[in-house]
Amino acid sequence: MSLSKLCTSLALAALVAATPANSQDKIAKIGVLAPLTGGSAADGNEMVNGAKLAVDEINAAGGVAGYQLEVVVGDTQNQSADAVTSAFERLAGDRDLNAMFTGYASGSNFEIEMIAEQDMPYLIAANSAQTRDIIAAHPDKFPTVWSLTPSYDAYNTAMVPVLQGLETSGKLKLTNRRAALISSDNPYSKSIMEGLKKSFEDAGWSVTSADLLPFGEINDWRTFLAKVRQDNPAVIINTDYQPGNAAKFLTQFLEQPTDSLVFIQYAPSVPEFLNLTGKQATGIVYNLLGGTLNTPKNPRAAEVMKKYNDNYGNEPGTYGALLYEEVMFYANALKKVGDPTKRLEISKVIGESHMQIASGMLSFDPNTHLAVQGDNAIPIQFFQIWDGKRVLFYPHEYAEGEFRMPPWMKQ
Incomplete structure (x- = not known):
């Protein structure tokens, strides 16, 4: 960075109270919608654990694009419409929060509509039939919503x-x-x-x-x-x-x-x-579909499972690994875009990604925003x-x- 650009950056940091003076002090919050109480609490706890594992790893390496990440959790409880809406609204009201992740927040994925209206990046990993039914008719209305699980057909x-x-x-x-x-x-x-x-x-x-x-x-x-x-x-x-x-x-x-x-x-x-x-x-x-593919042909799975086991003392089920991968997907996009408030740009990078994850080779169908399914994709x-x-x-x-x-x- 040139001296003139550095001076300009420091001046802006001093003038804008909402922006911390040092890049390492900047916080980018990410929301996790998870059922932490009720019959699905085991899944919900794994979701939070997986997200925090990724965030801790990213922050320990210096953060991403000048930001430290922070996990904020919304309990969707019994996955009822009221509980999910309340959790979403509480998280969305935080000005420092610009992305949300889940395995599943509700049974019908109705929250996709609310989240898309706010141009909020939303990575999800369940109820693919419901995701497809909502998105397929008008995929352009949902540029920020992407599913790490493929069609449930x-x-x-x-x-x-x-x-x-x-x-x-x-x-x-x-x-x-x-x-x-x-x-x-x-x-x-x-x-x-x-x-x-x-x-x-x-x-x-x-x-x-x-x-x-x-x-x-x-x-x-x-x-x-x-x-x-x-x-x-x-x-x-x-x-x-x-x-x-x-x-x-x-x-x-x-x-x-x-x-x-x-x-x-x-x-x-x-x-x-x-x-x-x-x-x-x-x-x-x-x-x-979307489970951890822990075989010699997919070493990424063993890597993620070892990290989770070392940190929590047990192997993850499906959602510990998937939420870890969701956060990593987001961090990769944030690194390219550089600004967490540029939600649509980050979502576009996510949708165009093609990456090996714990459950296979991930790319997205642009017509449904679901992960592509197949033996050479997500089997x-x-x-x-x-x-x-x-x-x-x-x-x-x-x-x-x-x-x-x-x-x-x-x-």
């Missing part, structure tokens, strides 16, 4: 081919073509259950149940399980995503297990689920829990181990 369509592949290889033996499904009444779980129901029926399966329970804490799954034991389906699917509910479901299923493969949506990826179930979870199958991953460990068995090019018949099924 693969949640609806990938399972039947994967099961068929396991059967063909002789690794899975199914006694019939019956499937029983259950969900809680929230947009994420319900839409996946409905998609799976159609997928199984299109493949010639009989869906014996497609039950819907109220969203929230569920202590008793026994009415559904009684019907399961009567119908004896080859596959049982629970798309409720809360780990406490999933743990109770598994415990009650194992009271009198049927000869069925048990699939639980998302919840087994949360560390709390394994803490609650221990070795009981051996044999459970789940899948992830869908199928896991089985065995002796307290999560084993990635699909897709084959990333597999860490083989699928095995669950211990309660006939070999």
Whole structure:
């Protein structure tokens, strides 16, 4: 910097009271919307931990573009419209806050509308069907909103081919073509259950149940399980995503297990689920879109997981890694733009990015603002829990181990 420019900068710093005198004193606040209370608190705490881990790393390296980052948290509680709106408005009222991040703040992602109206950069990592439904009709209205998770269509369509592949290889033996499904009444779980129901029926399966329970804490799954034991389906699917509910479901299923493969949506990826179930979870199958792809082909995942484990004493689930990556994505864009108040410019850099992250190679579809999905982008991953460990068995090019018949099924 020339002497004249340096003098001008110092003069401006002295004249503008809102601007600190030294660049290292400047603060750029980032908001994290997270469910810190209620049934999703384990996810919410991971979101905050992941964001703070990234911020601490960035600040320790000297900050970015002359700014130190600071995390400010808004608790979305039970993810109701009132709770999310209140958390958003509190964060947005801070003049030093110019970006927001989340795994998920609500079940429907309705907050996207409010955030876009303020030209606020917003990185999100869940409820992709809802994000697409909001953005796809008018993507130009949402230049600041981007999803690190891809379309959830693969949640609806990938399972039947994967099961068929396991059967063909002789690794899975199914006694019939019956499937029983259950969900809680929230947009994420319900839409996946409905998609799976159609997928199984299109493949010639009989869906014996497609039950819907109220969203929230569920202590008793026994009415559904009684019907399961009567119908004896080859596959049982629970798309409720809360780990406490999933743990109770598994415990009650194992009271009198049927000869069925048990699939639980998302919840087994949360560390709390394994803490609650221990070795009981051996044999459970789940899948992830946007989950940490911890394989030799993606060393970024091991790097992020090690940092998280070293700092917090346990490996992250999905959202610890994703929020870390969201903050890093933002910091990369801020470094290029140089000013956190230039929200639209920062969002444009984010939308045009193509980077390796913990869940794969990330780029965005300009028509939906979702991450691109695919084996060479963000792949869908199928896991089985065995002796307290999560084993990635699909897709084959990333597999860490083989699928095995669950211990309660006939070999």
